[in-house]
Amino acid sequence: MLFSPKHKSPQILLLHVKYYLRADLLVGKSHFSMPFLPQTIKHLRVGLVMMDPFTVVLAFFLVVASGTLTWWIATVDSNLRQNRLEEVTEREKISETILQISNLLLDMNGGINAILYAHPGLKSLIDAHKTLDLIEASVGGIETSENQIVAAEKLLTSIRGLLATVDVDGDLVATEKNIDPGMLQLSNRIYEILTQVGLGPADLGLSDLESRRLGELAYRSGHRSWALSCFEEAARLAPGEKITLRALEHLSTEAGDDEGKRIWLEARLRQDPDNPELLRTHAHLLAQIGDPAAERDVLRLEALGLDTAADRSLLSGLRARAGASSEALEALDAALEADPSRSSDWLQKALLHDELDEPDNSIKAVERCLLLDRQNGDAWALQAKLLSTNSGKLASALKSSIHAVALNAGGTELILLKADLLTATGKETEGRESLAKALQGEPNNDELRASMAAMSLQDGDPLQAESLLRSAPTPPTMSVHLQIQWGRLHLAFADLRRDGSGETDKSLLSVAGDSFRGALNVDRESGIAWLGLARVQRLMKDLDVAEESLTRARRLMNGTPSIDAEAALLALDLGDLSEAQRLIESASVKDSENAVITYVKGNISASYGRFKEALEFFTETIKSQPSHVRARLNRASVYMALDKVQEALDDCEILLNEAPELILAEVRRGEALMMLSQWSEAKNSWEKVIGSNPRHSHALTQLAACHMSSGRPELAESPLNEALGLNPESSMAWHQRGLLYLDWSRDEAAISDFKKAVATDPTNIEAQLHIAAIYHEAQNWNEAEEAWRNILSIDPEHTVARRRFDECTAKIATSEILNNC
Structure with a gap:
């Protein structure tokens, strides 16, 4: 819609014109092809007058947008100019820094060159590290086979160059040299690479000197196996080189390889057979591994006039080990004469005297040892053992044992000896406490x-x-x-x-x-x-x-007395009394105060029927060892054999008080009570035994005997039958039941049981007597004669059997005469 004059005043139109004129000036004359003429203004006024409000707004927007764009372009241009200035400044700074670094690198390069000129070995180290980098790349599959060959050649060259500059000669025994840490680090890399590619010293083609140097570098850097291989290669190349042999001996010593040490030591001795140090070392090595050839080295030193007190001491020890104590003592005396200040030699001398059973000389020698070394625990231990055999020196022995135990010498033997000595000197409580303390300290x-x-x-x-x-x-x-x-x-x-x-x-x-x-x-x-x-x-x-x-x-x-004592008891059980006597006498010579020996002697005397002598031995055993159960039981039996029944009862009571579960003591008590005819108390004892073991056939038999003796035979048959059911071989049970049947006038049953008693024990003369008496009373003269004859075969001096046998013979003869008539 066009502006019209009626919508706007002339002043407004004029302002619009001025605005567009300014816009034209801002944009430039390029937008107009004709000059500014008054006619133009005229036509413009007509146009302006014709614009509507929308056109005005649009024109205003365009003017504002153009101004904004112009401002932004100017701002951006200003920023770009500022950035270009800053970039120029930064480039100048960087150029200065690069120049400084370049100068610094030039200075460092000059310094490094100076160092390399001053220390030529460093160049070889650097070259070697570069070569190792190349080898590692080659092993990793990065390089070609041609480069691998080149790298191997460079490695060998580097190793040779390294060994040419290192200041070592392979002498491991000399004072350790100060080797550059960089050199050791390079050595480690070399050994790792060589091991990785499977190369050893023999594959490098080195000389013996180079092998020794490489071996020492390996030794100093901790590669013992490489060091050994290098020195073995050096020994192969130059077998007589002393430094190499000494290094190999040193490596064997450190590795604890006695056989290897011996090989290289003997190789050194072949080079220098009269070297005293080598001879001593060789002798000690052979002595250590138990080779008697060690004595030859010491004798060579003696022949050279170079033997010392220590050498003579070693010779003494060698001879002592070989069992030549006297010769060892002579060598030791010679060593002590040359050097009496060696406490170890005095101790060895004391031990030799002790071995030769010369206690006085042993004590003197150990005292000399302790004068030189008060902290020698082994010497205190030996002195304690020696003095403990003398009852008058137990206090001194105790002091020595205390010293030995305090120094942890003598082991368990000395701990026990100390406790024994405390007890022997009246300090029994302290002795037990010392053992408890020792066990607390060593529970294992x-x-x-x-x-x-x-x-x-x-x-x-x-x-x-x-x-x-x-x-x-x-x-x-x-x-x-x-x-x-x-x-x-x-x-x-x-x-x-x-x-x-x-x-x-x-x-x-x-x-x-x-x-x-x-x-x-x-x-x-x-x-x-x-x-x-x-x-x-x-x-x-x-x-x-x-x-x-x-x-x-x-x-x-x-040679142990307890062996002979046990053998004697076995011989007794086998019925060989003479062998038992011989064995126990042999044991008695070695240890006459042993309670076991007197106990065995008592058993032998009892077996011989020498009950008084047996009683003395058992009593001696009990005095020595009151807790000896078997000796007290046997003494109770001997007392009964000697008709000292009350003493037997006393022993049984002691045993039962100390060991209520000892049923055998109750058995002995029951037997003693029966000897005293105390049937009721004896019956109680046998019932206790049966209560503990219902299958005790002997107790059942004796209980039946008590019933019979106390006037209750009707109670005897049942336990007797039970006893025979448990033990049909019990001669006593058969005999006892025979007596029961005899008491009941059942003669045939009695004879049957008496015969079974004899069958199980042919020496049962009581059963034989009852059989013979029954037949004799029944006037069965033939059976009676045979029965009396059996008794006389057991005891030819039995007067009753002899008289009755003669009667039977006479009766039989008379009967035959009558029958013949």
């Missing part, structure tokens, strides 16, 4: 624990022994000492719970046998375990097997 010391358990058994305290064994941290199956003590403990329990029936005894003994077998599973060469097993087998009446086990024990413990 099975030998000490087992010894303490044995002492508890010796003192008659099996419960304490059991407590010690159960508290052991080591499983019994892992310790021969603990297994043996468990076996002994079970033997002690068997002694305390025996009932004489055989069945109960075997069940108790079998557990002990299992323990001894367990000990042998740990150590088949344990003589004590074999001895314990032999004792169990003997008590279980496996006499042949027991003899085999005892033979094994004797081979391992020949």
Whole structure:
């Protein structure tokens, strides 16, 4: 819509014209092709007058947009100019920095060149590292085969260049040289690369000197196997090179290779056979590995006049080891004469004197040792052992043992000796405390624990022994000492719970046998375990097997008194009294105060019927070891044999007070009471035995005897029948029932039982007498004559049997005469 004059005033139109004129000026004259003329204004006025409001708004918008665009273009142009100025400034700064770095690099390059000129070896290190980089790339598959060959050649060249500059000659024994850490680092890389590609010193084509140098670098950098290979290659190239041989000996010594050390040491000796240091080292090495040729080296030193006190001491030790104690002592005396200040030689001298059974000389030597070295625990231990054999020097022995234990010398033996000496000097409580303290400090010391358990058994305290064994941290199956003590403990329990029936005894003994077998599973060469097993087998009446086990024990413990004592008991069970006597006398010579020996002597005397002598031996055993159960039981039996029944009862009461479960003591008590005709009390004893073991045939038989003797024969048949059902071989039971039937006037039944008693025990003269008496009374002269003859075959001096036998003979003769008439 066109503007019209009626819509706008002339002033407004004029303003529009001015605005467009300004816009024209701003945009430029290029928008108009004609000059500004008054006619134009005229036509413009007419046009302006014709524009409507929309056109005015659009024109205004265009003017504003053009102005905004113009402003933005001017701003951008200004920013671009500023950025160009800043870029120019930054480029100038970078140029300056590059120039500074270039100058610095030039300075560093000059410095490095100066260092390389001053230290030519560094260049070889750098070249070697570069070559190793090339080799690593080649091994990784990056390089071609041609480059691998080049790299290998460069590596060998680098190694040779490195070895040419390193200041070592392969002498490992000399003072350690200060090798540059960079050199050692390069060496590590070389060994790793060579190992990776499978090359050894022999593959490098090095000279012996180069091999030694490479070996020393390997040694200094910790590559012992490479060092050994390098020096072995050097020895192959130059077998007589002393530095190489010395280095190989040194490497063998550090590796603990005695055989290798011997080889290289002997190679050095072939080069220098009279070198005293080599001879000494060789002698000590041979002595260490037990080669008697060591003595030859010492004698060579002696021939050269270069032997020292230490050499003579070594010679003494070699001769002592070979069993030549006297010659060893002579060599040691020569060593001490040359140098009396060596405490170890004085101790060795004391040990040799002790071995030669010269206690006085041994004590003097050990005292000299202690004057030189008060902290020598082995010397204190030896002195304690030597002095402990002299009852007048127990206090001094105790002091020595205290020193030895404090210095951890002598082991378990000295700990036990110290406790024994404390006890011997009246300090029994301290002795036990010392053992407890030692065990507390060494709870895993099975030998000490087992010894303490044995002492508890010796003192008659099996419960304490059991407590010690159960508290052991080591499983019994892992310790021969603990297994043996468990076996002994079970033997002690068997002694305390025996009932004489055989069945109960075997069940108790079998557990002990299992323990001894367990000990042998740990150590088949344990003589004590074999001895314990032999004792169990003997008590279980496996006499042949027991003899085999005892033979094994004797081979391992020949000369031990306990072996002879056990062999004597076995001979007794086999009925060989003379052999038993011989064996126990042999044991008595070695250890006359051993309670086991007097106990065995008592058994032998009782077997011979020398009951008074047996009583003395058993009494001596009990005085020495009051807890000896078997000795007290046997003494009770001997008392009854000597008709000292009350003394036998006293022993039984002591046993029952100490061990209420010892049924065998109740058995002995019942037998003693029967001897005193105390039938009621005896019956009570037998009932206790039967209550503990209803299958005890001997107790059933004796209970029946008590019933018969107390006037109640009707109560006797049932226990007798039960006893015979349990043990048909019981001569006593058959005899007792025969007496019962005889009391009931059942002569035929009585004779039958008496004959069975004789059949099971031909020496049962009482049953024989009853048989003969029954036949004689019944006037069966032929049967009576035969019965009396049987008695006389057992006891030819039996007067009654002799008289009755003559009567029967006369009756038979008279009867024959009458029959003939």
